[in-house]
Amino acid sequence: MRGLGQACTMMGLRAVPVGLAIWYGSLAPAPAHGAYATSDDVVTGYERYVGDRVEIGGQVVSMDPVTIAVTNGDERRELRVTGATGTVRRGERIRVFGILESDGTVHATDAFTVRRGGLVYTRVVSLLAGLWVLWRLLAHWRLDTDRFALERRPMPRAVRAAVGAWFSRRRDGDA
Amino acid sequence: MPDLPTHALIADTCASLLSVRYRWLDPQYMAVTMAGAFVPDLVKLKLLASSGRVEAVLGVPFDWFVLRTAGGVAVALLVGVMLAVRRERHRVAGLLAVGTATHLATDALLRTPSDRSFDVFWPVTRYNPPTPGLYLSTQPEPTVVAALATLAACALTKSLPERNWAEEAGAE
Numbered sequence: 001m002r003g004l005g006q007a008c009t010m011m012g013l014r015a016v017p018v019g020l021a022i023w024y025g026s027l028a029p030a031p032a033h034g035a036y037a038t039s040d041d042v043v044t045g046y047e048r049y050v051g052d053r054v055e056i057g058g059q060v061v062s063m064d065p066v067t068i069a070v071t072n073g074d075e076r077r078e079l080r081v082t083g084a085t086g087t088v089r090r091g092e093r094i095r096v097f098g099i100l101e102s103d104g105t106v107h108a109t110d111a112f113t114v115r116r117g118g119l120v121y122t123r124v125v126s127l128l129a130g131l132w133v134l135w136r137l138l139a140h141w142r143l144d145t146d147r148f149a150l151e152r153r154p155m156p157r158a159v160r161a162a163v164g165a166w167f168s169r170r171r172d173g174d175a
Numbered sequence: 176m177p178d179l180p181t182h183a184l185i186a187d188t189c190a191s192l193l194s195v196r197y198r199w200l201d202p203q204y205m206a207v208t209m210a211g212a213f214v215p216d217l218v219k220l221k222l223l224a225s226s227g228r229v230e231a232v233l234g235v236p237f238d239w240f241v242l243r244t245a246g247g248v249a250v251a252l253l254v255g256v257m258l259a260v261r262r263e264r265h266r267v268a269g270l271l272a273v274g275t276a277t278h279l280a281t282d283a284l285l286r287t288p289s290d291r292s293f294d295v296f297w298p299v300t301r302y303n304p305p306t307p308g309l310y311l312s313t314q315p316e317p318t319v320v321a322a323l324a325t326l327a328a329c330a331l332t333k334s335l336p337e338r339n340w341a342e343e344a345g346a347e
Contacts, residue, residue, distance in 0.1 A: 013257055017241075017250050024244065024297065025226065025236035034291030034303030040226065055289045073225030097288035110288045115313050122313050126179035126216065133183055133209045140203040144260065151260040152203050 040072040042079075042100065050102045057095040057114075060088055068094060084108040093119065178312060179216050184321035185281060186212035186274040191328035193273070195335065199266070207267055211274020214251050215282065218242045243282065244297040248275045281317075284309045 029037040029052070036055040041048075056079070058068035066081045066088055081096055082105055088094055098108035141150050190208040194200035221239040229237040241247035252271045259267040283292040286308030293303055310317050 009257065013254050017247075017254065020247055020250055021237050021239065021241040022233070022235050024241035024247065024294075025230065025238035027238075027301070030301040033301040034289065034305070035294055035301050036289055036291070044227070053289070055287065072227050073221060074227045095288045097290075108288075110290070112286070112288060114311060119313055121315065122178045125318070126219070129179035129183050130213065130216070133179075133206075133213050136206040137210050140206040147260065149260040150258050151263065 036097070037100075039070045043070055043072040043075050043077050046077065046100075049100050052100055053097065053109075054100045054106065055095075055097045056106065057093065060090050060092050060094060063088075063090055066094075068096070078104070080105045081111065082107050084111040086111070086113075088113055178318065179213065181318045181321045182212040182216065182274075182278045182281065183209050184318070184325045185277045188321070188324045188328045189273055189277055190270070191325070191332050194332060200270075204266060204270055207270040208274040210255070211252070211271035212278045214248055214255070214271070214275050215243050215278045217251070240293070243279070244294045245279070246298045248279065251275075286311050 027035075029035050029041060029049075031037075031053055036053050037049045038054070039056045039058065042054055042056055056068075056070050058070040058079070061067050061069045061078060066084065067078050068081055069076050069078050071077075081094070081098070083098065084094075084096065093114040094111055095114060096106055096108045096111040098106045098111070100106055140153055142153050143149070144151050186208045187205060190200060190205040194205070218239050226238050226240075229239075242251060252268065252275060255271050256264050256268045279295055283295050283304060284307055285292065287306055290305055290308060291303040292306040294301060295304065296302060
């Protein structure tokens with residue numbers, strides 16, 4: 001019985017998150033609530049959002065008129081941006097909020113540029129921080145393989161090392 | 176907010192401050208709070224397999240951004256709690272929740288072109304609260320502020336009477 005319960009729990013632990021991600025993925029934008037169509041929506045279903053307010057972002061691929069490449073990670077689509085004030089350079093990433101027109105244009109009501117290299121900076125430091133968090137977790141917690149459960153290490157590895165070093169130094173001193 | 180180090184530092188600051196009130200909150204438990212702050216960043220899995228690619232495999236709609244909603248992180252936390260041994264589950268649940276809550280709260284202040292944040296309350300409501308737009312995720316400034324806050328919290332807890340972690344853990 002215990003094995004069955006455990007198997008059900010494990011299956012639930014996998015099925016529920018996936019189910020939730022599927023449910024969330026099936027939601028249409030809800031502009032009335034401030035959930036506007038995103039780059040993903042515009043790339044995959046452009047016609048559906050013509051005339052709607054959309055919130056997209058992309059890299060500037062050409063100027064006069066400003067054209068950005070919008071992508072969902074797999075496909076990309078080039079859109080012209082009109083109505084935006086401020087200066088923008090080719091290669092910069094901009095984020096735009098505006099009305100989607102039928103001719104491949106977004107009429108911006110607000111737009112801003114994202115600092116050059118900003119995305120690379122964010123990803124690199126995030127990766128380092130991820131490794132730091134992982135290291136801290138593994139230093140303080142261990143996997144009990146019998147029960148397949150995480151539990152606290154009896155003493156943090158660093159403390160144990162420090163205590164060990166102190167004792168060995170004392171022993172050397174006595175000898 | 177912006178990047179993972181900032182989230183980790185904010186979670187660490189909160190854990191330090193909470194440890195003043197909750198004596199059992201030692202560095203081992205603080206690591207759990209940081210892990211909680213990491214959860215919404217699992218959205219980055221989209222870089223390995225975009226939502227569209229997962230959709231193609233599953234044949235149904237799919238969105239990684241569910242991990243930036245209340246419902247998504249609640250389920251993710253439940254998985255984390257179930258991974259911990261039974262006697263630690265209460266504390267682990269609370270600490271993971273603190274870390275994740277600070278992440279979502281600071282992300283809700285990010286600048287967006289529409290001045291609305293994201294589906295932070297889903298599935299309770301689709302309402303995207305307005306954001307004051309304090310910073311962009313690509314700015315290093317918030318990291319500096321968070322690091323200073325962490326140092327201040329660290330100094331505060333260090334200035335309190337000496338604590339003996341091992342003895343306190345044994346006394347429970």
